[in-house]
Amino acid sequence: MSTIPTIQGRGTNRPLVTLKQPVTQRTLALVLASTMLAAPVSARAQSAGAVPLRGQHISREYQAKAVFLYNFAKFVEWPAGTLPGPLTICIAGRNPLGTFLDETIQGETVGGRPIVTRIILEPEAGCHVMFVPDGAAATAYLRATRNTPTLTVGETPRFLGLGGIISFFVDNGKVRFEINPKAAEQSQLRISSRLLQLARIQNAPGELR
Numbered sequence: 160m161s162t163i164p165t166i167q168g169r170g171t172n173r174p175l176v177t178l179k180q181p182v183t184q185r186t187l188a189l190v191l192a193s194t195m196l197a198a199p200v201s202a203r204a205q206s207a208g209a210v211p212l213r214g215q216h217i218s219r220e221y222q223a224k225a226v227f228l229y230n231f232a233k234f235v236e237w238p239a240g241t242l243p244g245p246l247t248i249c250i251a252g253r254n255p256l257g258t259f260l261d262e263t264i265q266g267e268t269v270g271g272r273p274i275v276t277r278i279i280l281e282p283e284a285g286c287h288v289m290f291v292p293d294g295a296a297a298t299a300y301l302r303a304t305r306n307t308p309t310l311t312v313g314e315t316p317r318f319l320g321l322g323g324i325i326s327f328f329v330d331n332g333k334v335r336f337e338i339n340p341k342a343a344e345q346s347q348l349r350i351s352s353r354l355l356q357l358a359r360i361q362n363a364p365g366e367l368r
Contacts, residue, residue, distance in 0.1 A: 252295035
């Protein structure tokens with residue numbers, strides 16, 4: 160039987176995903192969406208099945224990050240008329256998430272829009288959410304999305320300082336995230352107050368020019 164990952168309460172200890180316990184992707188989606196963000200979850204997301212074999216090779220850290228990416232999209236408002244069609248989550252360069260993100264979003268929607276993923280090997284348009292993993296050319300990808308309604312998510316210490324909006328970090332074996340609201344505002348994105356309450360807030364001015 161899989162162990163449900165623990166989520167800590169608000170206060171000095173923000174809600175986190177612990178990496179010391181086995182992660183079931185649909186159980187984790189349920190925990191994040193209902194306990195962390197108090198949002199409705201589809202019936203399929205409430206079914207806690209085993210992680211498919213393809214996803215077992217993905218570290219628990221990146222399993223957690225994949226589900227965070229899905230949940231981030233549900234608590235961000237894009238400007239009217241932005242990129243019609245499916246909501247696209249792009250992964251820049253290498254893909255540390257494997258098929259786990261695809262399996263997490265399968266059949267899910269955000270605001271009635273289906274969710275799709277795409278791996279991009281160089282900066283390009285058409286991404287609603289762009290995850291820039293460690294090792295990708297963050298400066299180039301961020302420069303290409305500057306002042307566009309793209310939710311940029313990274314995992315390196317300088318990501319917010321470069322102009323990124325959300326950055327993952329691991330603290331005592333737990334995945335946490337920080338948000339730069341000013342960067343979100345410059346990108347014309349409105350982040351839900353519920354998501355902001357769960358994050359460490361950084362108002363980094365950004366170094367891109």
